[in-house]
Amino acid sequence: MTKQYLIYEVTPRCNYNCLYCYNVWKADDKYPPGELAIKEIKHLFNKVLVDIHLEWIILSGGEPLLHKNINEIIKFLKEKNQRIGIATNGSLLKIDNVHKLIEDGIGYFEISLNSTNVDNYKRLCRSDSLKKVKNAILLVKKKKIPLTVSFTVTRINLNDIEKVIDLCYAFSVDTIALNRFVPGGEGIENKEELTISKKDLESVLKIANEKSSKHKIPINITIPIEDCEIKHAQYPRLNFGTCGCGESKWVIDPVGNLRTCEQNPEILGNLLEKSFTELSQMKSVKDFRNNNINEKCHDCGYIKNCGGGCRFVDKLA
Amino acid sequence: MDKALNTIIIATATVIAWVLFIIGIRKLKVKKYRKYGLFMSTILIVLGLSGCDIISDKITSENNNSIQNTEYLPDRIQKLNKQIEWTNFVTFWQKLDFIKPNEGKDEFDLFGEYYSAITTEDRENFLNKLAVLIESLKNMEMDEILITDIEIDLLENICQTRIEYMSSGFTSLLMRMMPPTTITDKENSIMDLERKIDTLIELRTDGKINEAEYQDALGIIKEDIEMYSITDTISTNYIYYYSSNLYSASANRTSEDHINEFEDHYATYLLNKVDANSNTYYPEDLDKKYLETKKTIEEIKVALPNLNELVEDLTRYD
Numbered sequence: 001m002t003k004q005y006l007i008y009e010v011t012p013r014c015n016y017n018c019l020y021c022y023n024v025w026k027a028d029d030k031y032p033p034g035e036l037a038i039k040e041i042k043h044l045f046n047k048v049l050v051d052i053h054l055e056w057i058i059l060s061g062g063e064p065l066l067h068k069n070i071n072e073i074i075k076f077l078k079e080k081n082q083r084i085g086i087a088t089n090g091s092l093l094k095i096d097n098v099h100k101l102i103e104d105g106i107g108y109f110e111i112s113l114n115s116t117n118v119d120n121y122k123r124l125c126r127s128d129s130l131k132k133v134k135n136a137i138l139l140v141k142k143k144k145i146p147l148t149v150s151f152t153v154t155r156i157n158l159n160d161i162e163k164v165i166d167l168c169y170a171f172s173v174d175t176i177a178l179n180r181f182v183p184g185g186e187g188i189e190n191k192e193e194l195t196i197s198k199k200d201l202e203s204v205l206k207i208a209n210e211k212s213s214k215h216k217i218p219i220n221i222t223i224p225i226e227d228c229e230i231k232h233a234q235y236p237r238l239n240f241g242t243c244g245c246g247e248s249k250w251v252i253d254p255v256g257n258l259r260t261c262e263q264n265p266e267i268l269g270n271l272l273e274k275s276f277t278e279l280s281q282m283k284s285v286k287d288f289r290n291n292n293i294n295e296k297c298h299d300c301g302y303i304k305n306c307g308g309g310c311r312f313v314d315k316l317a
Numbered sequence: 318m319d320k321a322l323n324t325i326i327i328a329t330a331t332v333i334a335w336v337l338f339i340i341g342i343r344k345l346k347v348k349k350y351r352k353y354g355l356f357m358s359t360i361l362i363v364l365g366l367s368g369c370d371i372i373s374d375k376i377t378s379e380n381n382n383s384i385q386n387t388e389y390l391p392d393r394i395q396k397l398n399k400q401i402e403w404t405n406f407v408t409f410w411q412k413l414d415f416i417k418p419n420e421g422k423d424e425f426d427l428f429g430e431y432y433s434a435i436t437t438e439d440r441e442n443f444l445n446k447l448a449v450l451i452e453s454l455k456n457m458e459m460d461e462i463l464i465t466d467i468e469i470d471l472l473e474n475i476c477q478t479r480i481e482y483m484s485s486g487f488t489s490l491l492m493r494m495m496p497p498t499t500i501t502d503k504e505n506s507i508m509d510l511e512r513k514i515d516t517l518i519e520l521r522t523d524g525k526i527n528e529a530e531y532q533d534a535l536g537i538i539k540e541d542i543e544m545y546s547i548t549d550t551i552s553t554n555y556i557y558y559y560s561s562n563l564y565s566a567s568a569n570r571t572s573e574d575h576i577n578e579f580e581d582h583y584a585t586y587l588l589n590k591v592d593a594n595s596n597t598y599y600p601e602d603l604d605k606k607y608l609e610t611k612k613t614i615e616e617i618k619v620a621l622p623n624l625n626e627l628v629e630d631l632t633r634y635d
Contacts, residue, residue, distance in 0.1 A: 116525040134526065138533040163525050170516040170526075172537040215512070 003055040005249040006048075007087075007262060010073060011035045012254045014062040016089050017126045019190040020114075020152050023062065024253075024265035026185035031265065035254040038069040042076055044256050044271050049080055051276035058110070060087040060262070062254070065097070071104050078105030085110060087150075091129035093136035102143055109140045110148045110177070115160040116167055124156050134167070141172045150177040150222075153204050154194040161204050162211065169215035177222045178208055178238075182313040184263040202230060209235040226309040227302035242307025246285045250276075260288045263312045390461065394630050397463045402453040406472075409450055410631040413443075413479050414514050429508055432486030440484035447476050467620045468627060471546055478507050478545070498578075502570055503548035510541040514632065535632050539625045540572075546617045546624075547572035551579050554610040556600065576614060583607045 012025050012035060025031035036044065057077055064070060064086055077084050085108030086101065093111075113133055115121040121130040140147045149168050151161065161178075168176050180201055183191040196204075205221075212219040220239045225232075232240045246260030253259060257267040258279045266288070268279040293308035390396070397403045418430040435443065451473045454464065487504040517534055520526045526534070586599050600606065 116520075131527075134530055135533075138530065138537070141537050142533070163520070163523070166516050167520055167525060170513050170520060170538075171534050172513075172540070215516075 003248060004052050005244070006052070006054050006057045007060050007249065007251045008057055009060050009062065009251065009253050009262075010041075010064045010070065011062040011067040013066045014089075015066065015091060015127070016063065016129075017186070018089075019124055019126070019156075019186065020154055020181050020194055021186040022182065022184035022263045024185055024259075024263070027188050028265055032253070032255050032257065032267075035067065036256055038072050038076075040256070040272065041069070041073055044252070045077065045080065048252075048271055048276050049082070054082060056083045056085055056108070058085040058087055058108075063089055063092065065092040071100060074101065074104040074106055083107055088112075088136075089125070089127075089129075090133040090136035091127065093132075093139060095139055098136070098139045098143060102145055106145070108146045108148075110150055111137055111140070112152070113137065113149045113164055113167075114151055114154075115157045116163040117157075117160050120157050120160055124154065134171075137168075137171050137173060146174050148175045148177050148220075149173050150179060152179045152181055153196055153201065154181045155196050155200070156194065158196060158200055158204060162207050165208065165211040165215065165217065165219070169211075169217050173217070175218045175220060176208075176212075177220050178204070179221075179223045180225070182223055182263060182310070184312070198230070201225075205230070205235045205238060209237045212237040223313065224306050224309045227305045228300065229309075232302075232305050240305060242305075243309065243311050244307075245311055246280075246288045250280065260285060261312055264288065393463050394626060397627075398630070400457055400459075400463070402450070402457045403464070406450045406454060407631055409446060410472075410476065413476065413483070414518065414632065416483055416511075417515060418512070429482060429486045429504070431483045431508070431511055434483040435480070437484060440480055443480045444477065447473065447480070464627070465620065465623075467616050468624050471542075471617070471620065471624055472627065474549060475507075475542065475545060478503075478549075479511065482507050482511070497552065498570065499548040499552040499575060502575065503545055503552065506541040506544040506548065510538060510545070513538045513541070532629065532632075535629060536625070539621075539628055542624065542628060543621055544572045544575075546621065547575050547614060550613045550617060551575055551610060554613055555579060555606050556582075556603070579610065579614075 009023075012023065012033065014021075014023075025033070059070070059073065061067075065088055067073065074084055074086075082105075084105050086106050087110040090111035090113070111133060112125075114124050115130075116134075118128070118130055122128050137147065137149065149164070151157075151164055153161065165176060181187065181194045181196060183195065187194060208219050211217070218239060219237070220241055222241050224241055224243045227240075232238075245264070249261075251259040251262050252271060253267070256270050256272045258269060258271050258276065259265070259267060266284060268282055268284065271279065288311055291311045292313075293311070297303055297308045398407075416431070416434050419432055419434040451469060454469050455466065457464070482504070487508075514535075517526070517531055517538075521528070521531045583603070586597075586603055589597050589599070
C-alpha cells in the first residue's frame with residue numbers, strides 16, 4: 001500500500017488573516033463550523049488509524065497552536081506511534097512551547113515565511129509578527145528539528161524570494177517549500193492582487209534554482225507545475241512535486257470531515273460516522289483524480305515528472 | 318581479590334597523579350593551576366602508594382573527569398576581551414570573515430567558490446600572522462584559565478583551513494581517487510561556514526535581520542565547527558582512507574555519523590584481527606591510532622560548548 005500522508009486541520013481559527021489563505025471555510029459561509037473536542041479527536045483517530053497506515057500526520061489549521069488541547073493531541077498521536085509534524089505561521093512559537101511540542105512528539109515543523117520585508121509581510125499576512133516568526137525559525141533549528149519554510153509566491157512578494165532563501169540558508173533551515181499562489185479560500189477575493197503571470201513564475205523559479213544551487217538548500221515545488229507548461233529541466237536544482245491528493249495525501253477538517261486536498265472544499269463525508277476506506281473509495285475521489293488530466297497527459301513522456309499536475313488549480317495562465 | 322583491587326587503585330592513582338602533574342606543569346602560566354596540579358599529584362601519589370581503600374570511589378570519579386570541561390568564570394569572555402592577545406585574534410578572524418568569494422567562481426568550480434579569493438602572498442601573510450597570534454595566545458598571562466590549549470589548537474586549525482580554502486581552494490578532487498567522506502565533509506563544513514557568515518553579514522547589512530537574530534543564527538552555524546573538528550581529527554589521527562560507507566554518503570551526515578563510522582571501522586578491524594584469512598590491510602599501529610583519536614574526540618566534545626562561546630565572541634562585530 002502507498003504510504004499515506006494526512007493533513008489534520010485541527011482548528012479553523014487563526015491569529016492571522018493572510019490575503020492568500022487557502023482555507024476552504026474562508027470562501028464558504030456554509031462550510032461546517034467549529035472544531036472537535038479532545039475526546040472526539042481521540043475517537044476519530046482510533047477509528048482512522050485502523051484503516052490507514054500513515055507516514056506522517058501534519059497538524060495544520062487555521063493556526064494549530066490555537067487549539068487548546070494541541071499538546072494532548074500530539075501526545076495521543078505519539079502514543080499511537082505516529083510521526084507528527086506541525087504547519088504553523090510561527091508567531092506563537094516561543095522557547096517554552098517549542099520545547100514542549102518537541103517533547104510531546106512533534107518531529108517536524110513547517111513555518112510560513114513569505115517575506116523578509118516588514119511592509120510586504122504585513123501586507124500579505126496582515127500581521128506585524130515577522131520578527132517573532134524569524135525567532136521561531138531559529139528556536140526550532142536550535143533544537144535541531146527538521147524544518148521547512150514555506151513561501152507562497154504572489155505578486156506582492158515576488159521580489160522577496162532571494163532574501164528569504166538567503167535567510168533560510170543562513171538560519172540553517174532544512175528545506176524550502178515554494179508554492180505558487182493558487183486562488184482558494186480568502187485568496188479568491190484577492191485573486192487580482194496576488195496572481196502572478198507565467199513569466200513571473202519562471203523568474204522566481206530561476207532565482208530559486210540559482211540559490212538552491214549556490215546554498216545547496218533543497219527547494220521543493222509543492223504545488224505541481226506541469227512539465228508541458230514550464231520545462232522542469234530548465235531548473236535542475238528544484239524538486240518538482242506531483243499531486244498525491246486523494247491518493248496518498250488526505251485532509252481531515254476541524255470537524256472530522258475527509259477531503260482530498262487542502263484547497264478542495266468538497267467534503268467526502270465525516271470520519272466519525274463513516275470509515276476512511278469507505279470515503280476514500282467514493283466516485284468523487286476518482287473524479288477529482290481525473291480532474292485537469294487528459295488523454296494527452298497519459299501519453300506524455302513527462303507525466304512521471306509532474307504526475308499530471310495539480311488536480312485543483314486551473315492550468316497556468 | 319583485595320590485593321588485586323589495591324593494585325588497581327595504586328596504579329590508577331599513580332596515573333591520575335601523573336596526569337595532574339603534567340597538567341600542572343603544562344599550565345605553569347596559570348598560578349592557581351600550578352599549585353593545584355602539584356598539590357593534587359603529591360596527595361594522590363601518597364594515597365595511591367598506601368593502597369588506601371577510601372580513595373577508590375574518588376579515583377573512579379577523578380578518572381571519569383579526566384577530560385572534563387574546564388569550569389570558566391561566567392565573565393570569562395569579558396576578561397578575555399581585556400587581553401590584547403585575544404582582541405588581536407578577534408580582529409584577525411573578522412578579517413577572514415569579510416573576505417568574499419572570488420567573483421567569477423561558483424559552486425561548480427572544482428576548487429570551490431572561494432578559490433583565489435586571496436593571493437598566494439596574502440595567504441603567506443595570513444598564515445604568518447596567524448602563527449604569531451596563536452603563539453601569543455598560548456603565552457598569554459592569565460590569573461585564571463580564560464582559554465585552554467585545546468581551544469587554541471581548534472581555532473588555529475579552523476583558521477588555517479579557512480586561509481587555505483580561500484587561497485588554494487579544496488584540493489581533495491585532485492587525487493586520482495574518490496576522496497573519503499571525512500575529507501569532503503570537512504571541506505564542506507568550512508565552505509558552509511564561510512558562506513553562511515557572508516550571507517548573515519549581508520542580511521544584517523540589508524536590515525533583514527537584527528543583531529540578536531544574527532547572533533542566534535551563528536549559534537546554529539557552529540554545527541559546521543563541530544563537523545570540522547571531528548572530521549579533521551579522524552582524518553588526521555586515525556586513517557585518512559577509512560570510510561566503510563564511501564559510496565553511500567548522505568548529504569545530511571552529522572559529526573555523530575562520522576564518529577559511529579570510525580567506531581564501526583575499528584570494531585571490524587578487531588574482528589578481522591583474529592581472522593587469519595582476512596586480507597584487509599590495516600596499519601600496524603591502528604590500536605594506538607584508535608585510542609589517540611578517541612581521546613581527542615572526547616576532548617573536542619568537551620571543549621566544543623566553550624569553543625562555541627569563543628566563536629560567538631569572534632563574530633561579534635561591535
